[in-house]
Amino acid sequence: MDKTKKLTLxxxxxxxxxxxxxxxxxxxxxxxxxxxxHFANVLxxxxxxxWYAVFQAVISSTLRNMLGTGSIFAxxxxxxGAFLAAILYTKTKKLTFAAIGEVIxxxxxxxxxxxxxxxxxLGQEATLFGFIPAFMISSFTGALMGYxxxxxxxxxxxxxxxxxxxxxxxxxx
Numbered sequence: 001m002d003k004t005k006k007l008t009l010x011x012x013x014x015x016x017x018x019x020x021x022x023x024x025x026x027x028x029x030x031x032x033x034x035x036x037x038h039f040a041n042v043l044x045x046x047x048x049x050x051w052y053a054v055f056q057a058v059i060s061s062t063l064r065n066m067l068g069t070g071s072i073f074a075x076x077x078x079x080x081g082a083f084l085a086a087i088l089y090t091k092t093k094k095l096t097f098a099a100i101g102e103v104i105x106x107x108x109x110x111x112x113x114x115x116x117x118x119x120x121x122l123g124q125e126a127t128l129f130g131f132i133p134a135f136m137i138s139s140f141t142g143a144l145m146g147y148x149x150x151x152x153x154x155x156x157x158x159x160x161x162x163x164x165x166x167x168x169x170x171x172x173x
Contacts, residue, residue, distance in 0.1 A: 034064075035138050040057075043150065073117065102139055
């Protein structure tokens with residue numbers, strides 16, 4: 001897929017993610033849990049690769065913050081999750097590892113990365129592992145949705161040409 005198509009798909013996924021943020025979110029304390037972002041991260045990771053997935057996460061997080069439908073905690077969670085999902089998919093070419101990468105990247109690493117933001121920037125009291133349960137639920141739900149959609153699309157051969165060019169799905173294996 002050429003760069004123009006990748007940029008267009010990145011922008012499209014970010015736009016859909018941003019628009020749907022006003023419809024589907026779960027408030028937990030002073031964070032907003034948003035499973036659609038994790039769904040988008042898995043799709044971006046598999047269809048576009050690591051850098052476009054991270055770019056999509058940054059665009060979505062920025063737009064959601066500007067519109068008041070997101071929180072500053074969206075940045076570390078979504079960026080780390082998208083990157084890890086894309087790296088694991090790139091290395092293994094397995095959709096399962098993309099979903100696992102999103103859950104570990106956002107649910108554990110991203111949740112832990114929000115701790116310094118909470119303490120230093122917002123002055124909120126928080127524990128190092130306090131965000132993990134909420135982030136895990138959100139990332140697991142979104143990653144499962146993304147995994148399910150991709151499995152259906154791959155099984156029906158609807159996105160064969162859009163998967164990474166080196167994917168086993170494109171080599172007929």
